Amino acid sequence: MTPRTLCLLIAFAAFVTAVGTAVWLAWPGPDLTAQADLSDDPVHLNFEASDDPDSDASEPPDVVVLSNGIRLTNIPTHCRADTRGSLLCEDRCDSDAACPADRVCAHHPDFGFRDCLPLHRYCDDASDCTASDVCHPVDTSASGQALRRCVPRGALPAGARCTGYARGLEGECAPGLLCVHEFCGPPCNVHDPDACASGTECAPNPYRVLGACVPSCRDRACPQGERCETDYAGEVPICRPFIGPACLDAAPCAANQDCLRGFAEPTLETEAFECRTRCDAKAPCAKGLTCDETSGYCFQPCTLDTDCPTPERCHVLHRRESQRGCGFIAEGLPAFHR
Template sequence: MKWRTRFAVLLAFLLSAPLMWSLNRLLVGELKVPVASGDASRLVPILSPDETSRLLTFARSCEGNEDCEAPLVCLRELKWKRACVASTCATDADCSGGLSCYSVAVGERVVRMCGAPGEVAEGAFCTELPRERNWACAPGLVCTHMSCRRPCQPQGSQGCPAGYFCSAADVKGHVCLPTCEGRACAEGERCVALDHGVSVCARVHGSDCQLNPCPVGQVCGVSAGKMQGQVWMKCELPCSKQAPSCPEGFSCIGETCRQRCRADEPGSCGPLETCAGASERSLGVCIFDFNK
């Protein structure tokens, strides 16, 4: 479910701001909190122009880290494209024009680059590719799992407030994540399970496949949009990049079969969906329309 959820949320953001980033500026997520202790080996280093000139894959398109020469990583760019990159900063002092130094997890690695200084509050939607302040977390918070979270220590004095738990460590350390287990939700909402042990009180749109299981062979896709307290669900066909098995008219995106569509063909997607990523030269795919 993790890739389906992250993919749908990311596409929703791209749909609302399709030209927010440029290909020559791979601005990334939050660096205010250091990488988890003992994980310095996961950091992608800063390379000099002479070093990058000797790497044939630098700035080249890629599908995964295996397509990039070490120590480069394959970072997602605009419109799902990826490129082999290295870090461009270590601290805010390395960034010009009032920008801040951020980090983004790429698999088990972390790459650092310059982006807009943040102002997004705890729990609000954020992106690890911030071009503007209103998409980046405020100082002291971490953009992880598409929301701004405060760091925590599960066995230390720095804990989480009521309604939160201290997550398992990832490449960005431990953070406080929400849980609604054991408490009542408002009328019209219920406690919905998301990824990473998170659960939130939310109104469900679409088919609530957590309560009503999907047919055999399908999986329950759960997507949380920018609006808090709202989730979208539907049964989906799983697939894999190594052996895609989607029916005709579908593409395997993020381990899920997504229906292909054209932006100029109304009704090509479901009633709660929109056609994302389509252009005059290529088809898009149907995703949940978080504005409906």
């Protein structure tokens, strides 16, 4: 290789490296004004939202698209979508005698239809369970036989807040209660209009048939520091705690501000709201604030959490930058409320 060729190769490599570096540096950070709101994530276990509610005709046999656009996968072929955003399933048996000797005609724990289920799933007394469980009644067979199952010895009563979006009996809740939409409640079927007591509604499990009776705020006001909200259209409205101004309800932001939403640390269960002032070259921020050009909102620079007013915290505004600002979420500015 001649010296001239070697010089050309080195120059070409340097050019490629320079272009790559320039592209990386110029690549925009996340669009913080459209940042995803994790509380609206429709994926729970194995169901998701469909972009086309009418696309069920082209779906695989085990996929059902509900009337509200929710797309369920791994669905039994004898279950279909109804007009209320849930599933309607046909029973597979009508008596215990219709099942083999080692099975019983009972309700499917996820979908609610009667099917021949193995007897070994159930217990007779506490001796069939571990020390941390209790043999609790969970169902009645098609022929009237009481069925019990080993469930955790939870302590939370109906109406108490619990963790998660459970598909079955939850360890935090007292035996016989489910944890759905962050509340413990007695089991219910979404197709039974009288399944729940006054002040509660049947919040569906991920399979949209069975669920739990949870406190509803549809016809009542929430306590101070909480707001009535649903995750999706048609869901049971529940009271959720929040911090910051009630700028989506009774305390709207000023004309030059937007009500932005994020999550308060360290938990994702509490919502956070704040009024952020819009800014650009023609509309600078007030003294002490800096305009974030990526999002177009003013922020308060900071180095430590103690530089921010409580309950805000100091966080990195963008992943590829070291600039930090006060806010209510771990990273980036809060997103618009959807």
